[in-house]
Amino acid sequence: MTDPPIAEPDGDDNVTPEPGSKPGMPRWVRAFAIIAIILVLAAVVGFLTGQLGPGSDHGPGRHTGRAGGPALSSAIQPDPGAGAAEAAAAQGWMPSPPRQ
Amino acid sequence: MRDTRQCGDTGIVASRSGTASMTMSPGLRKLALATHLTLSVGWIGAVAAYVALDAAAATSEDAQTLRAAYIGMELIARKVIVPLAFASLLTGIVMSLGTKWGLFRHYWVLITFLMTIIAIAVLMVETQTISYLAAMAADPTTTDADLRRLGNTLVHSGGAAVVLVVILVLNLYKPRGLTRYGWRKQLSTPQRNSKTSS
Numbered sequence: 001m002t003d004p005p006i007a008e009p010d011g012d013d014n015v016t017p018e019p020g021s022k023p024g025m026p027r028w029v030r031a032f033a034i035i036a037i038i039l040v041l042a043a044v045v046g047f048l049t050g051q052l053g054p055g056s057d058h059g060p061g062r063h064t065g066r067a068g069g070p071a072l073s074s075a076i077q078p079d080p081g082a083g084a085a086e087a088a089a090a091q092g093w094m095p096s097p098p099r100q
Numbered sequence: 101m102r103d104t105r106q107c108g109d110t111g112i113v114a115s116r117s118g119t120a121s122m123t124m125s126p127g128l129r130k131l132a133l134a135t136h137l138t139l140s141v142g143w144i145g146a147v148a149a150y151v152a153l154d155a156a157a158a159t160s161e162d163a164q165t166l167r168a169a170y171i172g173m174e175l176i177a178r179k180v181i182v183p184l185a186f187a188s189l190l191t192g193i194v195m196s197l198g199t200k201w202g203l204f205r206h207y208w209v210l211i212t213f214l215m216t217i218i219a220i221a222v223l224m225v226e227t228q229t230i231s232y233l234a235a236m237a238a239d240p241t242t243t244d245a246d247l248r249r250l251g252n253t254l255v256h257s258g259g260a261a262v263v264l265v266v267i268l269v270l271n272l273y274k275p276r277g278l279t280r281y282g283w284r285k286q287l288s289t290p291q292r293n294s295k296t297s298s
Contacts, residue, residue: 032211
């Protein structure tokens with residue numbers, strides 16, 4: 001008599017790694033890889049054409065004064081370490097946020 | 101019967117052959133799984149709440165709504181999403197290393213791990229932008245016109261929601277596929293293969 005291929009509850013929901021599967025990249029992994037490559041290429045093209053990255057209105061520097069975002073008439077210098085809610089509470093026009 | 105032994109009262113179970121990685125006992129595994137699920141689903145829920153505020157920031161013309169939305173976005177991002185993201189990553193690593201799935205043996209685990217790392221990296225960069233938006237909104241000297249020009253982070257938050265749902269689906273369906281490392285590991289544990297194929 002043979003044991004069932006899935007003999008013991010090891011993983012999530014009592015599902016175990018499949019025994020005896022052949023090495024090689026499954027089709028679903030190839031699909032993921034193709035999508036990832038397309039996204040990376042799109043990002044590279046975006047950077048090269050100036051749609052992304054420094055100097056554009058998209059990306060990490062767009063609102064931090066390090067890149068060319070929209071010029072605001074009342075722009076202030078950001079403080080990365082301080083939360084805005086705390087700043088607003090300190091200025092007295094907003095209730096203090098809950099503390100952890 | 102399982103060819104394992106309990107390591108004291110730690111709840112950790114080790115293979116008798118010594119070749120397999122340490123695996124958790126069923127009770128500890130269920131506790132770790134419940135913790136990981138709670139944190140991961142909580143992460144998705146927090147992103148959903150963030151997307152709602154982000155959408156309000158993108159569509160509203162009302163200055164008070166914009167101020168509230170930006171400040172709420174920062175609170176959710178910094179106080180909820182970031183902690184949940186790191187906790188989910190940590191518990192996910194514990195779950196993978198504490199079970200026979202491993203971290204690098206199966207494509208679905210590896211891809212889940214990589215997508216989580218990328219999502220957290222983008223989140224940490226985006227948090228700076230969110231903080232700046234919230235600081236502008238919290239500043240009473242910011243004019244209504246400037247508030248309406250601040251913009252939104254819908255591309256990133258929407259993308260994050262999609263990525264997290266893909267990760268969730270991968271974790272539920274667990275599509276087959278061993279990596280080369282996983283294949284070598286499977287070959288190095290013959291007692292399991294012989295037992296299941298006899």
